[in-house]
Amino acid sequence: MTLLAAAVCPHPPLLVPQVAGRDPIDVRDQALAAVRRLCALEPDRIVLVGDDATEAVYDEMSVGSLAGYGVDLIFPLARAATAKTTATAPAATPGVGVGAGSSRRLPLSLTIGAWLLGEVGWAGPCAARGVPATTTPAAAAELGAGLVDAAAADGSRLALLIMGDASARRTVKAPGSLDPRADAHDASVAAALAALDVDALLALDPELSRDLLAPGRASWQVLAGALRRATPTDPARSWRSEVRYDDAPFGVGYLVVGWERSGR
Structure with missing residues (x-):
């Protein structure tokens, strides 16, 4: 067993209480539940995949900052639960x-x-991969396959945490304003994730996703490539999917989905 499980989550800063306040937010609660489940399966390693300005590899020494969102918090990639600090990190390009x-x-x-x-x-152990919007579906799938191959080579049980928002053009008040194509785009993504439909995920059009301000496209296709490599034939027979959240409360599509092997 190489690929053990995956979770798909959005990445709005409002997930962090210091940014949005501590009142309950459904998408925050569901994202935490999905990641908690991912960790409970006890993988040997978690690899995060998410939108980035360039293709990049990050190790456990990497940190993220929300200083641009009004809070001087940094979050280390590794052992974030015990290493969080309010110190301001130095400015840098992603x-x-x-x-x-x-x-x-x-x-x-x-x-x-x-x-x-x-x-x-x-x-x-954890690491992260940044994938830009210019990544082709084939290249994203190859990246996902490579993650599975690397796990197979060292015999580790891999879990993927896939970070990606759907369209930011779902309503007139959305960050990108309304695009009538956005609802159908996001519905197709949700359906593909629910059905473990690798082909449908890899068929997502990069140009349409860019037009609709949907930064999760390349990351979802990394996940599709990983699943195809781990389970070449009919993954729906040996995997199960749970859609925990599918909504656009601020005009931006947020999806929280968990994938894991059947029989656990």
Whole structure:
């Protein structure tokens, strides 16, 4: 067994209580539940995948910051639950080193992923991959397959935490205003994730996703490539999917989905 499970979560800063307040938010609760379940399956390693300015690899020394959202918090990729601090991290471009011997700055998608892992208490090995909007479906699938191959090579049980928002054009008050294509786009993504439909995920059009401000497209296709490599034939027979959340409360599509092997 190489790929053990995966969770799909959105990455709005409002998931973090210090940004949005501590009142209950359904998508926050469901994202935490999905990541808590992912960790409870006891993978040997968790790899985060999320939108980035460039293709990048991040190790456990990497940190993310929400200073741009009004809070001076940094979230380490590794052991975030015990290493959170209110110190302000030095400015850096996502995916670019911030100096000799220092950590690398995570983009927003992976910063929120690090926060989720910290909140549920994950203290095991983890790493992260940044995938830009220019990544082709084939390249994203190859990246996902490579993650599974690497786990197979060292005999580890891999879990993926896939960070990605759907369209930010679901309503007239959405960040990108209304696009009439957004609802159908997001519904197709939700249906594909619910059905473990690798082909449908890989068929998502990069140009349409960019038009609809849906940064999760490439990351979802990394997940599709990983599942295809781990289970080449009919994954719906040996995996199960749970859609925990599917809504657009602020005009932005948020999906929380868990995938795991059947029979656990």
